[in-house]
Every structure is written in structure tokens, then in C-alpha cells.
Amino acid sequence: MINAMLKKAAMIAIIVSAASAVSATDLMGGGASLPGVAYVGDNFANTTPPSRLSTNIALSAGFGYMQTTPNMDSIFGIFEQNNPNHTVSYCQTGTSLGKQILLGGSGRSAYDDCRDYGASSAGFSGLVALPDFASASAPLSADDIVSFQNGNQMERTNLVQVPALGVFLTLPINIQDDWGYPISYVDLTTEDVCAIFDGNARVWTDVGVPSSDQIQVVYRSDGSGATFAFTQFLTAYCNSGLIPTFTTEELYSDAVSLSIYGGRELGAAGDMGVINTVKNTVGAIGYAGYPSVATEPGLAYALVDGHDPANGGFINVDSNDILIDQVLGGVDDRTGLPLSTWLETSLGDGCLAMVDPEVQLQQVYPIVAFINLLTYTDNNSDPAAIQALFNEVTAGSSSLPEGYARVPSIVVANIIDNCIN
CATH class of the missing domain: 3.40.190.10 (Periplasmic binding protein-like II)
Known part of the structure; x- marks a missing residue:
């Protein structure tokens, strides 16, 4: 009887262990370098040369890159403490390259900046990358939408974009x-x-x-x-x-x-x-x-x-400053300032949001950028983990380094809850 009970307990332990292993996800993302200090702390700045890749995953050195781990009190550090089965890898490629990798733009590779994740389709710098998320300090444009339609739309259906931080x-x-x-x-x-x-x-x-x-x-x-x-x-x-x-x-x-x-x-x-x-x-x-x-x-x-x-004071964003289903539409020929335009495609499903670009010029300290989080609406590797990460960035408990501010909005929270499937 005791042996049977021990065998049953061992079997339960194996099942629980297997379930935990299955649920463990390394969310692979990258893009803008502006949120680096908020996402991972200042560890990335303390290597020579400065690290482009931040991760808690054990990776072999090579490819000329430097890597570091997130600080415990950073956004990713807090996320990993609150979600012990999950980790986050982040490759600082810059906004433009980060967007194009998520969208599936042809000829774009982060190979020179971070580890080659070519062995995994979920990676950020593989030849056919389908990353979990990206960050961009400039909103999606109409041209970006075309890149997505010609790239990763077939695999991931539609896009999610939410403003997360001001800096x-x-x-x-x-x-x-x-x-x-x-x-x-x-x-x-x-x-x-x-x-x-x-x-x-x-x-x-x-x-x-x-x-x-x-x-x-x-x-x-x-x-x-x-x-x-x-x-x-x-x-x-x-x-x-x-x-x-x-x-x-x-x-x-x-x-x-x-x-x-x-x-x-x-x-x-x-x-x-x-x-x-x-x-x-x-x-x-x-x-x-x-x-x-x-x-x-x-x-x-x-x-x-x-x-x-x-x-520099607060970074103020009113709910009316958040534009839904609009993207950048080029610049005004006379002024050179950015224009927004309504989506004219099936992507206009309430899942793309951005701060009105004019708001960047309306803050007390006069030079401000807004950092957006990007992912896909469908066929994500772990939607629950992505939702948890996005919620930690936009409305989490971690204190932000000086110079950052969250962009709180019920609109953003609803998009994260309703659009990431």
C-alpha cells in the first residue's frame, strides 16, 4: 500500500514537473535601446563594449556580442520574480530594425547585434524570425503595415501596439x-x-x-x-x-x-x-x-x-491623446512634422494604439519619446506570458529609473487583455 502511494506521488511529481517545464517560456524580444535602463537596469552599460543582449538564459559566447542579466529591481527582473517559470531575452537593435524583425521585413537580421537564434523560429535574430515582442520608440507607420502584410502576417494574423513608457x-x-x-x-x-x-x-x-x-x-x-x-x-x-x-x-x-x-x-x-x-x-x-x-x-x-x-516634471498623456487604429502616415511636406493616418486594412481592429505625436512636443521638458510595445494578436508562443510582461511594463509594481514614466490608460489595459490571443 505504501509502495503504491509512493509510486502515485512520484507519478504526480513527474506530471507536475512536466507541466511546469512545458509552461516555461523565454520571451524573446528586442528593438529600441531607449527603454534599456528600465527593462534591464544599468548592467548592460557595465560591459565593454556595452551589451546589446540581456538575458538570464545560459548562452555560449560568440558572434562578437556581449550579454548581461537583468537587474533584480528592473522591469524584466520583477517580471521574472513574479513569473518564475518565465524569462525575457531582449536584443537592443534600435527601433527601426526591431520593428522590421517583428514585422518580417525582408533582408533584416539582428545577427550582428545579438546571438544568432537561427535554430529557433521563436528567436529575435534568426533568418526567419518570429519573435514574441518588440519595442519601438516610434510608432508603426503605413509602410510598416505593408512590411507586415508582405512578411509575418501569414503566420501571426494581426498586430498589437500599445504605448508603454515615456522617456x-x-x-x-x-x-x-x-x-x-x-x-x-x-x-x-x-x-x-x-x-x-x-x-x-x-x-x-x-x-x-x-x-x-x-x-x-x-x-x-x-x-x-x-x-x-x-x-x-x-x-x-x-x-x-x-x-x-x-x-x-x-x-x-x-x-x-x-x-x-x-x-x-x-x-x-x-x-x-x-x-x-x-x-x-x-x-x-x-x-x-x-x-x-x-x-x-x-x-x-x-x-x-x-x-x-x-x-523634468511629469510626462502627461491624456486618454484623448491615445489614437486607436491610426499609424504614422509620412510627414507634412511644408513643415516636416509627422502625420497620422487611419488604417485602411483589416488590421484596424482596435488593437493598434499610439500616442498622438504632437504630445511629444507638449511636455514641460521639451524633448520626449514614447516607447511602444508590439506583438501579434494570434498564434503567439505563450499569450498569457506576453500579457503578463506587457502588464508589468505598462502598469507594474517596479519603480522606474529617473527619466521614465509609465503611460497609464484603461485603453492600453483593455488592448493587452483583449487583443493578445
Whole structure:
């Protein structure tokens, strides 16, 4: 009798163990680097070179990438504590590449940035990737929808997009006075920022900074939501004349002609790429997420019109600011500012939401980006796990590093609950 009971208990243990193993999921995602500090903490910034891949999964080194694990108090760290059967792997490719991998755009691969997950169709950087989610600091566009229709729609039916976080962008600087000492306090007016990035200011004295250093402009060389937000700011405040100098784009070289800098420009990939280039270049100024800049001891940044992103106030988004079933529809030919357009396809099913781009220009601190979470409506590897992750990002219990804010909305919560199947 006892042996029979022991055998029965052992059988139950095996069944429970098997069920647990089946339910365990490593959610594979990637995309924007702006949310990196919120998602995984500052561990990724503490490797040399900075890590593009964050994961708790044991992976063999190779392919020239660096990897790290999420901090315990980060969003992914809290998610994994609350959901002990699940882990999250995140590849920081930049917004444009991240979107295209999720959408199934042809010829796009994250192989150079992260481990090759080619052995698994669920991976983020395989040749035929069907990732679980992506993050993008610029909303989906009409062109992105076409990429999806020609790519992963056959496998995953429709798309989900929800705004999740707002983040302040700042202008990291590396300026020395004429005696070689670093200048740590710089307060630029909007007009000064325009003069620097439209190429009219060539040395720092041109904008009232006591340094004869030549200005070196550091920009994101990869497609980036940080570039989308920053060029929207430049487009809104720096254009004059009939032909705009700036347009709002994810790729900086599409937003402005690099020839205006006369060779004083340096491109770098990712938030940390910009930050490290600024750190290593005297006279440099760039743009990056404030939380990433704050991870670098001694790195100075410029205030804008007296506003400091370290105490930039709240990021305010009203429920009326969230647009449903609208995507980016290009830019206005006259102003260069982004336009939204209604979906004209079957994708318009109430599952795509974005913050009205104009709201980025209406915050107290003037340079703000919004980070979106993307996934599929159907045929996901583990819908419950994806819902739990999205809820943790958008409405979770983890405290956010300075410079971030959640975008709370019952609309977002309803989309997560109703659209991820």
C-alpha cells in the first residue's frame, strides 16, 4: 500500500514537473535601446563594449556580442520574480530594425547585434524570425503595415501596439575650456540647439560657451526612435524658409543633410554608442535617453531653456491623446512634422494604439519619446506570458529609473487583455 502511494506521488511529481517545464517560456524580444535602463537596469552599460543582449538564459559566447542579466529591481527582473517559470531575452537593435524583425521585413537580421537564434523560429535574430515582442520608440507607420502584410502576417494574423513608457532625451556633452578643464554646466536655448544641429554654430563660443573647441555632432547611425523624437523637436523649432532643414525621421541621415556639418559629424549605433562617442570626443554633443546618460559617471549634459531632465516634471498623456487604429502616415511636406493616418486594412481592429505625436512636443521638458510595445494578436508562443510582461511594463509594481514614466490608460489595459490571443 505504501509502495503504491509512493509510486502515485512520484507519478504526480513527474506530471507536475512536466507541466511546469512545458509552461516555461523565454520571451524573446528586442528593438529600441531607449527603454534599456528600465527593462534591464544599468548592467548592460557595465560591459565593454556595452551589451546589446540581456538575458538570464545560459548562452555560449560568440558572434562578437556581449550579454548581461537583468537587474533584480528592473522591469524584466520583477517580471521574472513574479513569473518564475518565465524569462525575457531582449536584443537592443534600435527601433527601426526591431520593428522590421517583428514585422518580417525582408533582408533584416539582428545577427550582428545579438546571438544568432537561427535554430529557433521563436528567436529575435534568426533568418526567419518570429519573435514574441518588440519595442519601438516610434510608432508603426503605413509602410510598416505593408512590411507586415508582405512578411509575418501569414503566420501571426494581426498586430498589437500599445504605448508603454515615456522617456526624456538629453544632450550629452564633452566640452573643455581653453585650459583643458571640463565644462560641466551648459544651458542652451532652443535657438542654440538649432544653431548647433543645423550646422550654423561651428565652435562652442558661437553659442556662448567659453570654449574654442570645434563642435562635433554625434548622431544615431541606426534607425532610432530617439532620432524620431529628437528630429521632431528640431523640425518643430528649427525650420525656417520654404524648404525645411529638418524632417521627422527614424534615420538621422534622412532627417537632415549631413553635409551641413562639413565633416564635424560622427555616427554611432544605440544609446550607449552615442554616449561612448561623446565621452571619447572633445567638443562633442549628441542626443540619448537621460536614463542611459545618468549611468555614466562624470558625463555632462546640456540643459535646454533651463530645463533639466533630471527633474523634468511629469510626462502627461491624456486618454484623448491615445489614437486607436491610426499609424504614422509620412510627414507634412511644408513643415516636416509627422502625420497620422487611419488604417485602411483589416488590421484596424482596435488593437493598434499610439500616442498622438504632437504630445511629444507638449511636455514641460521639451524633448520626449514614447516607447511602444508590439506583438501579434494570434498564434503567439505563450499569450498569457506576453500579457503578463506587457502588464508589468505598462502598469507594474517596479519603480522606474529617473527619466521614465509609465503611460497609464484603461485603453492600453483593455488592448493587452483583449487583443493578445
